Amino acid sequence: MRRAVIAYLTLVLTAGAGHTDHTLDLVIYGATGEVGSHVMQEALDRGHRVTAVSRNPAQLAMQHPNLSVVKGDLLDTASVTETVTGQDVVILSVRGVIGDSGSPESALQFIAAETLVDVLFQQGDRAPRLIHVGGSGSLEVEPGVLFAAKLPKILLPKDLEVEILGQILALEFYRKVDDVKWTYITPPKNFTNGPRTGVFRIGGDRALEDDRGRTRVSRTDFAVALVDEAEQARHVRQRFAVAY
């Protein structure tokens, strides 16, 4: 009963959330990626100005009056500083593993978190907010047990394991940061290609399951939740989860 009431309230709170009169300047790292491309589309559909960053801008053929495509690399701190200066929100939706140490510190998600926090800290009150697309491995499936601990390591590609652990490390890192406005938005285990419904639940550290025990959301609805957060800043210095 309690769960049903909470589910109802979160559905009511999230359904149709969104549009604002205030046009934002958003930078998206990972706009060429599977998740970031949906975030870019959602932001443009709501009338925001988007700067899409890619190491190879020719990959982004899309044209839109509110879209600028710039070359940039998260491993180049000077280019990050130049790109994010004067923006309202930076969205980080990237993946990769740097080098072959095999350590979680080599996950791009963790390296980029550290770089952006350093850059944004330098910008003081004028710094944009940061929204980091996190990993479901960081969600609890039982009290004190992360989903990552339940994964069959033997079947996981090594780089994916590094990224999963790197995402957990990134969240631990953010949780110690109190002088930059970060948010860690967490997808469920499964992303789908489903439609944009605008109806989903918002949770905290615990993996959200639907009535059939599935943990999933479409990339398009995840993008709705992310752009809602860009507009409304409801989870500053928090992690939150999105799922049906």
Ligand SMILES: NC(=O)c1ccc[n+]([C@@H]2O[C@H](COP(=O)([O-])OP(=O)(O)OC[C@H]3O[C@@H](n4cnc5c(N)ncnc54)[C@H](OP(=O)(O)O)[C@@H]3O)[C@@H](O)[C@H]2O)c1
């Ligand atoms: N269930 C889950 O937990 C789950 C599932 C899927 C994804 N995710 C998370 O969602 C996020 C996005 O994943 P995705 O599947 O959309 O990734 P993707 O499709 O593989 O795209 C990766 C993106 O990273 C960018 N990138 C890589 N290295 C870069 C660098 N040095 N500088 C700047 N950009 C760089 C790439 O941009 P360019 O090549 O254009 O430079 C590309 O757009 C990741 O954080 C991932 O961990 C979570």
